[in-house]
Amino acid sequence: MASKPGLVHTQDTAKSEGRRYWLMKTEPDVFSIDDLKKNKTTLWEGVRNYQARNHLTSMKVGDQILLYHSSAEVIGVAGLGEISKEAIPDPAQFDKKSEYYEPAATKEKPRWFCPEVRFVEKFKTVVTLEQIKDDPALADMLVIKRGQRLSVQPVEKKDFDHIIKMARK
DNA sequence: GCCAACGTTGGC
DNA sequence: GCCAACGTTGGC
Numbered sequence: 678m679a680s681k682p683g684l685v686h687t688q689d690t691a692k693s694e695g696r697r698y699w700l701m702k703t704e705p706d707v708f709s710i711d712d713l714k715k716n717k718t719t720l721w722e723g724v725r726n727y728q729a730r731n732h733l734t735s736m737k738v739g740d741q742i743l744l745y746h747s748s749a750e751v752i753g754v755a756g757l758g759e760i761s762k763e764a765i766p767d768p769a770q771f772d773k774k775s776e777y778y779e780p781a782a783t784k785e786k787p788r789w790f791c792p793e794v795r796f797v798e799k800f801k802t803v804v805t806l807e808q809i810k811d812d813p814a815l816a817d818m819l820v821i822k823r824g825q826r827l828s829v830q831p832v833e834k835k836d837f838d839h840i841i842k843m844a845r846k
Numbered sequence: 847g848c849c850a851a852c853g854t855t856g857g858c
Numbered sequence: 859g860c861c862a863a864c865g866t867t868g869g870c
Binding site: 847848849850851852853854855856857858 | 869
Binding site for chain 3: 748
């Protein structure tokens with residue numbers, strides 16, 4: 678029987694098929710890679726931007742995350758995470774005391790959602806924004822695009838892999 | 847602290 | 859639907 682080379686699945690490719698890659702920003706003063714390492718997992722609460730929300734709700738278990746420190750002493754990718762649970766309604770939107778309270782949201786019609794992120798790895802040294810900007814191979818990354826403020830961004834696999842290579846150097 | 851870039855709100 | 863005013867993000 679003729680086989681189509683493109684459709685031959687090793688277990689590994691089967692597992693990683695459809696896996697996607699993301700960059701998620703966090704301010705380390707608020708929640709850092711060290712906090713995630715300590716907690717093991719976290720609900721990614723507080724995202725209040727529709728485009729970012731749409732990314733969050735499309736994430737699947739196993740999707741890989743670049744954890745990016747913004748507004749930090751050392752700005753850049755600090756480590757890796759992965760999606761451990763798909764998005765649920767963000768509990769903070771129902772909490773009147775929370776800065777993320779959303780008056781327009783109801784339990785029946787939640788507005789904001791958050792997945793659970795699991796700690797994977799803290800890089801020995803941060804792959805800095807400057808390094809990313811200086812590397813022509815990463816020229817397409819959204820994070821270095823002018824005016825790009827989205828706190829949840831899709832990342833190409835090649836860029837994800839390249840960042841990891843830089844971190845291991 | 848500055849400010850460019852962007853998103854949201856609300857009057858019309 | 860337009861758009862001015864305002865708020866936020868985030869690097870510098």
